[in-house]
Amino acid sequence: MTHKTIARVSAAALFLLLAWAAYTQNQPPKLALKAVAANLYMIEGDGGNVAVYVTGDGVVLVDDKFEQDHDAIVDAVRAVTTQPIKYVINTHYHADHSGGNQRMSTMNLQIISTAQSRINIQKRIQSNAPPNVQPANLVFTDQQSVFVGGKEIRAKYFGRGHTNGDAFVYFPAVRVLHTGDNMAGTNPLVDYPGGGSVVEWTNTLDKVMKEWDFDTVIPGHGNVTNKAGLQTYRDDVAKLRTDVSAMVKGGKSQADVAKFMEDNYKWAPNSLQQQWSVPGFMTELK
Ligand SMILES: [Zn+2]
Numbered sequence: 001m002t003h004k005t006i007a008r009v010s011a012a013a014l015f016l017l018l019a020w021a022a023y024t025q026n027q028p029p030k031l032a033l034k035a036v037a038a039n040l041y042m043i044e045g046d047g048g049n050v051a052v053y054v055t056g057d058g059v060v061l062v063d064d065k066f067e068q069d070h071d072a073i074v075d076a077v078r079a080v081t082t083q084p085i086k087y088v089i090n091t092h093y094h095a096d097h098s099g100g101n102q103r104m105s106t107m108n109l110q111i112i113s114t115a116q117s118r119i120n121i122q123k124r125i126q127s128n129a130p131p132n133v134q135p136a137n138l139v140f141t142d143q144q145s146v147f148v149g150g151k152e153i154r155a156k157y158f159g160r161g162h163t164n165g166d167a168f169v170y171f172p173a174v175r176v177l178h179t180g181d182n183m184a185g186t187n188p189l190v191d192y193p194g195g196g197s198v199v200e201w202t203n204t205l206d207k208v209m210k211e212w213d214f215d216t217v218i219p220g221h222g223n224v225t226n227k228a229g230l231q232t233y234r235d236d237v238a239k240l241r242t243d244v245s246a247m248v249k250g251g252k253s254q255a256d257v258a259k260f261m262e263d264n265y266k267w268a269p270n271s272l273q274q275q276w277s278v279p280g281f282m283t284e285l286k
Pocket residue numbers: 092094097162181
């Protein structure tokens with residue numbers, strides 16, 4: 001091939017690559033619906049896990065991912081019922097859990113969160129949130145139940161952990177708990193700018209496990225688990241806190257702690273965990 005031909009072929013290949021990248025970026029990520037318990041499903045993929053509770057008189061969702069996931073969430077609900085969505089309960093203010101509120105709010109339904117989550121959205125506490133996240137229109141400070149089709153769905157604030165306004169959601173009839181991001185992935189993201197606390201996190205989980213009787217756990221991110229799985233996660237949070245506390249009290253620097261988290265907990269440099277959690281560790285654990 002001549003240089004000219006090579007240049008033309010490369011240009012064509014680059015064009016195809018860019019076109020493909022633009023195409024894939026415009027496609028909302030695929031979501032998957034999984035059965036969790038009788039009439040209770042989970043939608044996973046992109047953003048936080050959404051719980052879908054189907055009753056004889058309407059559907060209750062826990063969380064609504066990002067705005068871009070709205071159509072796929074509604075399609076997933078439609079795959080299991082023709083009942084209308086009546087309530088969306090936000091576990092917390094982050095845009096991967098409440099980002100769908102704006103489009104949900106056009107569907108003649110109520111959106112519920114803690115009062116603190118509403119404030120956090122209004123104050124735009126999340127540094128990387130898109131500009132149009134809309135807060136809930138019904139708020140509570142302690143506990144709020146809704147009864148739909150004879151079934152109770154109970155949301156409660158148990159104390160600080162991932163943020164200062166996390167709601168846990170309980171489905172008593174099927175003994176299932178949605179933890180929001182107080183259980184998410186393999187280890188915690190403590191949102192200190194959003195009022196989170198690694199000290200209170202385990203107390204909060206202990207209160208939930210003491211007060212509510214459940215078998216199945218839907219975490220904020222990751223696979224469905226059980227009460228033992230949540231207990232293990234709680235104990236891992238305590239171990240992380242013990243490790244970091246020893247470093248901070250021993251006079252190690254923030255850079256030392258950041259490196260420790262990178263080496264031992266795979267917290268990538270510049271990740272949200274490094275940005276939001278590590279500076280907070282330095283003051284809360286000293
Ligand atoms: Zn979160």
